[in-house]
Amino acid sequence: MTPIHKVIKDNKTSINPIWIMRQAGRYLPEFRKIRKLNTDFIKLCLNADLSSEITLQPLKRFDLDAAIIFSDILMLPYGLNQKVEFKKDFGPLLGELNLDEASKLDEVDFVKRVYPVYKAINQVSKNSLTVNKSTIGFVGAPWTLLVYILNKQSPKLKLKDNFFNDDFLINRILFLIERFLKLHIKNQIDNGAEVIQIFDSWAGLLEEKDLPNYVYIPTLSLVDYVKSLKVPVICFPRGIKNYRNYCEIVKPDAICIDYEVDPLKILNDIKIPIQGGMNPKILLTDKDNIKKEAKKYLDIFKDHPYIFNLGHGVLPETDPNMMDYLVKFVKDY
Ligand code: CP3
Numbered sequence: 382m383t384p385i386h387k388v389i390k391d392n393k394t395s396i397n398p399i400w401i402m403r404q405a406g407r408y409l410p411e412f413r414k415i416r417k418l419n420t421d422f423i424k425l426c427l428n429a430d431l432s433s434e435i436t437l438q439p440l441k442r443f444d445l446d447a448a449i450i451f452s453d454i455l456m457l458p459y460g461l462n463q464k465v466e467f468k469k470d471f472g473p474l475l476g477e478l479n480l481d482e483a484s485k486l487d488e489v490d491f492v493k494r495v496y497p498v499y500k501a502i503n504q505v506s507k508n509s510l511t512v513n514k515s516t517i518g519f520v521g522a523p524w525t526l527l528v529y530i531l532n533k534q535s536p537k538l539k540l541k542d543n544f545f546n547d548d549f550l551i552n553r554i555l556f557l558i559e560r561f562l563k564l565h566i567k568n569q570i571d572n573g574a575e576v577i578q579i580f581d582s583w584a585g586l587l588e589e590k591d592l593p594n595y596v597y598i599p600t601l602s603l604v605d606y607v608k609s610l611k612v613p614v615i616c617f618p619r620g621i622k623n624y625r626n627y628c629e630i631v632k633p634d635a636i637c638i639d640y641e642v643d644p645l646k647i648l649n650d651i652k653i654p655i656q657g658g659m660n661p662k663i664l665l666t667d668k669d670n671i672k673k674e675a676k677k678y679l680d681i682f683k684d685h686p687y688i689f690n691l692g693h694g695v696l697p698e699t700d701p702n703m704m705d706y707l708v709k710f711v712k713d714y
Pocket of ligand 1 (some may be wrong): 519
């Protein structure tokens with residue numbers, strides 16, 4: 382078993398596996414070099430040779446315990462024929478989803494559009510750099526994808542007032558997303574993904590009363606599906622206030638916490654393996670501070686199954702030397 386599997390499946394506490402959200406990306410000069418020559422981000426994700434190379438870049442530098450496949454949660458709307466672009470200094474920009482067309486879309490056609498993602502997973506999981514490491518596949522949670530599909534860009538701090546107006550439309554989209562997410566997950570697993578992480582980056586935009594409809598119920602269905610395929614599933618419902626309720630209802634195999642979560646409180650509240658927590662901004666400070674903060678998490682979770690990670694993706698302005706320092710500190714702890 383890989384270290385991450387030992388923590389999730391055996392509740393092991395004496396090891397501290399580490400991987401970092403967005404570990405392959407803009408803070409690495411070797412990534413920026415490839416990115417500069419490949420201005421279309423979606424095309425880059427769909428170039429299996431380049432996306433596997435990018436996935437492996439952080440593993441060449443740091444002793445990480447997982448490879449997370451270089452792709453994006455927005456490959457799902459892309460697969461449904463919604464236009465998806467990434468604009469510099471703006472982020473994702475989507476076109477209109479043609480729901481009638483998408484509802485008639487054949488699963489084979491979806492797979493054809495995104496198959497290089499699966500090919501890349503296959504290549505990465507067979508590469509010698511991933512021996513005794515976990516290859517992580519991922520998807521966006523139904524709620525977060527619904528937000529992008531309808532809002533067509535990142536929502537910033539709040540949703541438009543009319544976001545929930547068309548209940549029937551929302552339900553049709555959620556139904557569609559769930560069906561294709563399962564297909565996307567199944568194909569990632571069939572090609573070598575050994576863990577699935579579900580990113581619910583915008584869960585924190587919802588009021589408590591709306592969580593059951595948009596977060597708990599659709600995510601539980603996905604979690605059950607991943608479990609039926611005998612692969613561990615980690616959920617990251619960023620920004621929600623009550624992680625305990627979430628875990629009791631959705632029942633992921635492990636929970637990834639954001640940087641606003643109090644680690645002492647969560648230790649008391651939650652019995653399942655925990656991942657993440659440290660604020661990515663800490664990596665922009667100095668080594669003493671990185672050591673102090675990382676130690677805080679490692680100390681608090683020393684008798685709890687814990688996977689070290691940040692409380693959100695690593696920031697593009699991070700110095701790779703600081704990442705190196707963090708990984709070594711965690712490994713030597
Ligand atoms: O973690 C990894 O190393 C794997 C790769 C990965 C990417 N996106 C690559 C990427 C993963 C796991 C994601 C998930 C993702 N994508 C999420 C969930 C996690 C989170 O950050 O909350 C979300 C919300 C998206 C949608 C998305 N993709 C946004 C909002 C942006 C733009 C934001 C930004 O930082 O510019 C992206 C683009 C994106 N996805 C980049 C990368 C490396 C940057 C693209 C570039 O080089 O311009």
